[in-house]
């Protein structure tokens with residue numbers, strides 16, 4: 001039985017210009033014990049899909065289940081299987097961190113949970129904030145509490161919606177070490193993030209959403225293998241030759257061009273020389289998940305797949 005199953009999930013929102021389709025027939029399963037990444041640009045539908053999974057929104061069509069429990073028909077059982085870390089910082093300002101975790105335990109009907117609460121506080125670097133009021137915490141600390149709250153009932157399936165947005169390097173490392181440990185112990189993890197190097201490092205399998213549809217669904221290693229294998233990177237002060245400007249990923253002065261082989265790299269360099277352009281800091285590196293993501297999201301990609 002899959003940990004999470006999405007079957008033909010669609011979601012339409014009413015809008016002044018007529019119905020807007022946020023999810024359009026999304027189907028895939030996440031197996032027990034997987035570390036799964038859900039990626040996509042802003043507005044692709046990731047949070048909508050997670051809200052439906054968590055029972056916070058209702059799909060217009062389709063079926064979602066968590067370890068065999070339908071999220072609508074069998075809501076309470078499905079919800080108990082899940083620990084959801086929301087994207088937005090929502091918290092109750094009147095309680096201390098420890099109180100908030102005890103209340104959350106009570107909500108899930110878990111009694112005598114103090115040992116696990118202490119382990120959560122220790123593992124997430126919150127031990128010295130246990131008696132602080134939630135109001136007094138910085139944004140990053142509040143995020144740690146949200147993670148702890150999601151995990152109080154030791155849910156077999158952990159859902160993290162952009163847990164590292166605006167979070168410092170130290171917390172990211174603490175958080176990932178802890179989540180990776182839970183995953184090794186058998187917890188299933190579903191992660192959405194815009195930090196593609198995190199997804200590449202952590203996720204065994206990845207689904208990419210674009211405008212409410214799944215446009216890629218593969219093992220992370222296969223996604224990387226299928227990508228153009230190299231990237232030529234250099235700095236330049238002038239305009240790129242038009243024949244390959246559209247292929248380039250440009251960040252300020254830094255230009256990155258996808259290249260399948262040495263021949264393609266030679267062609268780029270020859271064209272640059274011919275145009276009389278001066279480049280600096282030339283290097284060749286292996287394609288990473290960000291390159292794959294940009295390729296999959298490009299308008300040409302669907303034509304390539306269709307061809």
Ligand SMILES: Nc1ncnc2c1ncn2[C@@H]1O[C@H](COP(=O)(O)OP(=O)(O)OP(=O)(O)O)[C@@H](O)[C@H]1O
Nearest residue numbers: 013014020022040041042043044045046047048049
């Ligand atoms: N309650 C709503 N009413 C109308 N439109 C909505 C509503 N919630 C989401 N949408 C629209 O649905 C689309 C998908 O939004 P969603 O928040 O799921 O995207 P996302 O992939 O999570 O994006 P981000 O990376 O920015 O978090 C967006 O175009 C959004 O504007």
